[in-house]
Amino acid sequence: MEDRTIKEPIRKKWIWVVLAIITLGVVPWYFPDAAAEPYILGFPLWAFISAAFSILMCGYLSWLCVNEWNIVEDQEEAERAKGDKS
């Protein structure tokens, strides 16, 4: 029962599969040589896509921290609430 409430990122495979896919998107190994143009917001096409994947990585990791990590938070918050009351 208790195990169900624990969220530990390392135990969820999908987290790492998605991170690996994003990482492969960040590194521009898949672009043909012609992908330097057009320029988007001043970035060569390949650099723009790489930057977009980097921002996606920021958002994804930030989201994971908040939503997929919960081991002792409930316990700590409950103790703190108890401490505040007494």
Added chain:
Amino acid sequence: MNDLAFAGTDGIIILSAFAIIMLLIGYLSGRGDKNLHHSLSGYYLAGRNLGFIALFFTLYATQYSGNTIVGYAPTAYRTGFSWIQSISFMTIIIGIYLLFAPRLYVIAKKRNFVTPTDWIDHRFKSKAVTLLSIFLMLWGLGNYLLEQLVAIGQAVSGMTGGTIPYQIAVIVFVAVMLAYEWMGGMKAVAFTDVMQGIVLMIGIIVFLIGGLYLVGGNFSDVTRYVAEIEPAKTAVPPMEVNINWLSMLLLVGLGASIYPHAVQRIYSAQSEKTLKKSFARMAWMPPITTGLVFMVGIIGIMLFPGLDKTGSEQLVGLMANEIAAINPFYYWVMIIFFGGIVAAIISTADSVLLSFSSMLSNDVYGKFINPQASEHKKVMVGKVCGIIAIIFLLWIAWNPPGTLYEIFVLKFELLVQVFPAFVLGLYWKRLSGKAVFWGMLSGAILAGLLTWTGYKTIYGIHGGVLGLGLNFLICIAGTLLAPAVSKSKVLEEDLSAINLKA
């Protein structure tokens, strides 16, 4: 950074103001807390009570040092758009934290860990593994600290146009750092980081705005210019650069997350919620820190074309001169920004020094020399040894080696070898101490040899990553051949996810 337009009296005034504020914060952090100097966790971990603001800024200011600006902008200048990798390799650190920080936080709090070695000692109960990991971590930290000392000297002497010479600059600011750290420990380090981090963030943004203003406000024009005069800097990177990029993601991600001072910030968190929130915000910092610095470097190509390697190292100073000349607002922001760079270097140095001292006092002295010593005595030993180490490093800093970036890459090579022991140990019950020891040693020897013989990378892969690969291989193969049989109930409890909550 020589001959800055604002070098001289104004620079000295701002630097003195920063120094006074840091000392004041140090004094206020330590005042009224009598237990601070009598408890290892009180002095080195701020009583494990860092709230969100302090934890976030201390993570930020520790991870982003002056080198992020002074060293990364020239690298972007020299390598072009492929340096956009600096956003991803600073971001991936959070991903690596997610591999181990959640569990480590819980165990560290339960078992009252002070240093990363406490976990290794607790996990493997092996003198050989503990000593080797202490050595590798102290080596990494010493190297890191040396880099910061060199950077302090260069930044201050550059900012004051040589009015304050390199040697004096290093001595004065190291004295300031030692003083506030002595007074307030981790608490002082974290609170000075709040000031240092804010100045750095604002400074980078204004620096980029000023740079863009100088090139006519359009970044696309800059790219077009770069494509015309140096097409290789905007072209799709060749395969070797891509491999190097992936290698850099591994090296920095694994190396920076396992930094002893970074691990100690996990220990210092007030609660899991605070730690999660800080990491969640930290994940957004690379685009607005290394990303903006990267753009500054690219703009530099248009502002100062054709600089050689040594010339490009001066890029931030050259640009600051131009930006300061725009109007009085930019002039003063540039002075404050340069003060911020100095402060950022110090904020990284202070965290490293604190961690260095904690390992000397808790691990070397407390575990091997005098385990019976009182916590007060251990704290004192750490403080004094920290000063001795600084004096030794200062002696080396008098003749600074290489460019900043080269020093930066070198320190990861050995430090990262602690990673398998640290992280595999958290999840794999049968992981054997012997396999860990030989893996760590072989990885360190391979990485060290490759570096010393000049093979920093092989097909774009860093020596440290190759060493780490060998290290993992030995750890896994060694354990499969002769798995460890643990009889420790305590360890059994720590390594079972089901028990984490208890």
